[in-house]
Amino acid sequence: xxxxxxxxxxxxxxxxxxxxxxxxxxxxxxxxxxxxxxxxxxxxxxxxxxxxxxxxxxxxxxxxxxxxxxxxxxxxxxxxxxxxxxxxxxxxxxxxxxxxxxxxxxxxxxxxxxxxxxxxxxxxxxxxxxxxxxxxxxxxxxxxxxxxxxxxxxxxxxxxxxxxxxxxxxxxxxxxxxxxxxxxxxxxxxxxxxxxx
Amino acid sequence: xxxxxxxxxxxxxxxxxxxxxxxxxxxxxxxxxxxxxxxxxxxxxxxxxxxxxxxxxxxxxxxxxxxxxxxxxxxxxxxxxxxxxxxxxxxxxxxxxxxxxxxxxxxxxxxxxxxxxxxxxxxxxxxxxxxxxxxxxxxxxxxxxxxxxxxxxxxxxxxxxxxxxxxxxxxxxxxxxxxxxxxxxxxxxxxxxxxxx
Numbered sequence: 001x002x003x004x005x006x007x008x009x010x011x012x013x014x015x016x017x018x019x020x021x022x023x024x025x026x027x028x029x030x031x032x033x034x035x036x037x038x039x040x041x042x043x044x045x046x047x048x049x050x051x052x053x054x055x056x057x058x059x060x061x062x063x064x065x066x067x068x069x070x071x072x073x074x075x076x077x078x079x080x081x082x083x084x085x086x087x088x089x090x091x092x093x094x095x096x097x098x099x100x101x102x103x104x105x106x107x108x109x110x111x112x113x114x115x116x117x118x119x120x121x122x123x124x125x126x127x128x129x130x131x132x133x134x135x136x137x138x139x140x141x142x143x144x145x146x147x148x149x150x151x152x153x154x155x156x157x158x159x160x161x162x163x164x165x166x167x168x169x170x171x172x173x174x175x176x177x178x179x180x181x182x183x184x185x186x187x188x189x190x191x192x193x194x195x196x197x
Numbered sequence: 198x199x200x201x202x203x204x205x206x207x208x209x210x211x212x213x214x215x216x217x218x219x220x221x222x223x224x225x226x227x228x229x230x231x232x233x234x235x236x237x238x239x240x241x242x243x244x245x246x247x248x249x250x251x252x253x254x255x256x257x258x259x260x261x262x263x264x265x266x267x268x269x270x271x272x273x274x275x276x277x278x279x280x281x282x283x284x285x286x287x288x289x290x291x292x293x294x295x296x297x298x299x300x301x302x303x304x305x306x307x308x309x310x311x312x313x314x315x316x317x318x319x320x321x322x323x324x325x326x327x328x329x330x331x332x333x334x335x336x337x338x339x340x341x342x343x344x345x346x347x348x349x350x351x352x353x354x355x356x357x358x359x360x361x362x363x364x365x366x367x368x369x370x371x372x373x374x375x376x377x378x379x380x381x382x383x384x385x386x387x388x389x390x391x392x393x394x
Contacts, residue, residue: 003340005349008314009240010234012356036232036244037245038245038324039231039324040206044245046233046235048237048241048243067208072375076376076381076382077385079379079381082379082382109199122324123322125235128236128239129236130235132235132236138204140201140205141201141202142199142200163210163371163372164378170377171375171376172372174210174371175372177368177369178368178370179272179276179368181276184272184273184276185275185276185277188273188274
């Protein structure tokens, strides 16, 4: 039996990276759960920011930002960056985070986050008091200790990314692998619909 | 030490709901990992679809779609809906999924998915061969057995949502709670930066 819960801004699960705007001279960062991949070619990301966010102003100045994926063990600093405004305090310094130069854009990366994307803004969509910022992903970086044996691909188990659950306001870690994608679906055929259950 | 991996369309983790387009008479569905919340007021969702997708054509006909969050145990049907085209086969029937009427929009919900959003398209953004579809979330539904004791909020542990990991092509389940959001960050103060480590 389903129950109607009304219009909702919840989806399960969500990532929770730290997004940085600005330059080495003046940067700010915040935690963004409302973010996802927006295209495959060119690879792009979209994220929803309140139009009053300090980091949004910094992103608009340079047209660039970085997305920095934290480990589950970094929940406290991510939460701090989500509940504090950078107008009054140097959040990175307060949280003990190190901003380091990227390779392509002028906006710095968060050194302590093991996976990082460098982005250039391509679109902005106004939605109520939010701005959906779309950016092309022009470079990605990973700590060597989260790469699989090929040395070119992130191992999600080693990354152990932070997971956010809206509504119940929980941070979680990733659970075990339950199936192989682009593979287990082949066990379902139009002639044996009972296999789908 | 960080390694440059080049432009990438990966973010960790991702949700993997089934998105339905069309009506009771003609509907199709697909698995969409490139999806996220796009605004809080009005609550909105954005998702990236290839411009050639059959479901996109159906969404455009009515200007509506639904987002249906599966349990981790439903990985096989989700994967099937991701790797099969609805041009040639009735995917819902083949996968043993039941399409049921929503409350607000004409596009049906997937009965077997325990959490569902009804959406109306508000924006489309063309990005290369992808279309970023933005929709206002006009209603949400949850199975009673995934609600917490208040009866009004989803319990993520009971929902046990499917998690997708791009790159390594894995489906995973959710791991344990590691911290309380809007709370653990308060343990970090500007005067004690060493606490952030």
